Amino acid sequence: MSEQAEVDYRPMWEELGLDLETHDALLGAVGQLYTDVYLTQEDRPEAMGYLDFVMSEVHGLRIKELHDFRAQGGKVVGTFCLYVPEEIVRAAGAWCVGLCAGAEFGYDAVERIMPRNTCALIKSFMGFKLTKVCPYIQESDLVVGETTCDGKKKAYELLGEVHNTYVLELPQMKRPQDVAFYRAELDELCIELEHLTGKTITAESLRTAIREVNDKRRALQRIYAARTAKPAPISGKDAMLAGQVAFYDDVDRFTQMMNKLGDELEQRVADGSGVAPANAKRVLITGTPMALPNWKLHDIVEKAGGIVVGEEMCTGSRYYDSLLPEDGETVEEMLDAIAEKYMGINCACFTPNEGRTEDVVRMARELNADGIIDYSLNFCTPYQMEALAIETAAATSQIPTLKIDTDYSAEDAGQLSTRVEAFLEML
């Protein structure tokens, strides 16, 4: 993917301890995939050029930025989950990056240390680490994990043996005492991060971070709002990419570029122009997060003539749906608000979790979705278990659902295409 790059990044990659040969193979595969999935689309918004550029430099320019930041004493914090508040990481003066977990890579090494029947996301992040192909984790001074599921909880013990890792405990229920518990965990996280960066989290730094990250989420909300229009002004693939890149790009630049995309989409909506015919079947996807470069389901739906209009996932609405108050006076007050906000996100790791089914039905209505695809990675028990609740709630609202359990491999692409096409025919 470094075709556009004039700069030779190899010395930097070597310095990071990447396995250059394997890394070349990965970049080649991802570049080819991006071309097939993204660059074959028609009528893409011009502002998507920015994300094309970001993707072409995904292991280049962005890594160079992280590298330079660290050379000047900056710290980078890697995360795998949106329950690690980016606002706090930034308030401590560090940069927050989402880590690679969306491709089948290094499974042979992974299966030596963890069971084969572990979800693709966990196997993927461990595979990237063990085969030394993820520059983001190599640039991470600290990885902050979380206890969202049994698999991740135990995987962080293994990751901790090969990387500096800190684990934030996330409660499993949402009672007041659980929110208080998470709030106390945030205090611990602040101490850990202040220790890492040598800086103090002040009311000023936290307020600024809240404002910056709010702005980023607002830009993504604009894209979401534009997708409620018929015809849809942007493909689901492109819109989801924005949600994926949000995890690791420079915050201010990303916000600015996504607002440009928002302007363009709003113009398209005003003009009544779109990327798919007005009668294309509109699909809302819900379920487990789709980490870069997992574009499998969106690609299948859109190549079958459907259009994905929304994602109720961590790489989607759960990430940008709610904002924080920007007028906090004290650090304590703002941390209280952060605890409230994050504990309000409806992930299947909580019990009970009725809020998620309500979100799904509300979004399906807002987005004028004709159907819902409930997507789970195999062995992701929380989401697979919640599939029934989603299906039942959708049926009550007379929205058809299709349930898909899959992984990152292309092995089931043929069968999945048939099922998705049949679902679209049925709508």
Next chain:
Amino acid sequence: MRVLGLDIGSRSVDAVWLEDREVVDAAIADSGFDPAAAARTLVERREHDVIVATGYGRHEARKAYECSAVTEIKAYALGASALFPDASAVLDIGGQDTKAIVLGGNGKVLDFEMNDKCAAGTGKFLEVMARALGFTLEELAAASLSAERGVAISSMCTVFAESEVTGLVHRGEDRRAISLGLHQSIVKRTLSSLARIDARGQLVFAGGVAKNEAVVELVKAGFSGEVVVPQESQTVGALGAALSAFAEMD
């Protein structure tokens, strides 16, 4: 309008020619190693105005003949309800996959289930097991029908079941009992698929495996409603694909 419905499956390519919704011809060819060539022979066999493709080769056909394509789910639903207007469910066991469909009126699909990436319990499974027993497919069905008891087969995986069958033969187990056990294991899986989508009422059993009387008998015994098998069970998909061209016009 003369329409050719083409069902390009993993084991056979099936064709049905319609003239104004009436069947005027039908043919079945072996997919062999080159299903596209098998399809072309059928396409050239008779004049037509429009082609509609279905089956796993539908997208290749769509490109080759610039025609439209529908999924096997839709094709079987339309084909089965044209043959049996009272049908409320369809079971199609093909060479590589199994589909269970619940129908609304006029061949509309209300719900469906397909096996995922594994071919366990399909026509291919039976082919491999017949070979392991030294039978043809017809002999396998006949042996099963004449069996007084079935041996429980624990593996659903084609590869493991084959080893299991070989082991049973070595131990001197009656091949008829093994045959019945194999059919029972397929049907058990199929019935649970039908139960999951709440199929009831009249069930149309189609696809290549519906020609196997042993499987048909077991499905009839295990399913709550009436089970009907079309005379030409293998061309139901091709018929449905062809009919979809008329449905578009309605």
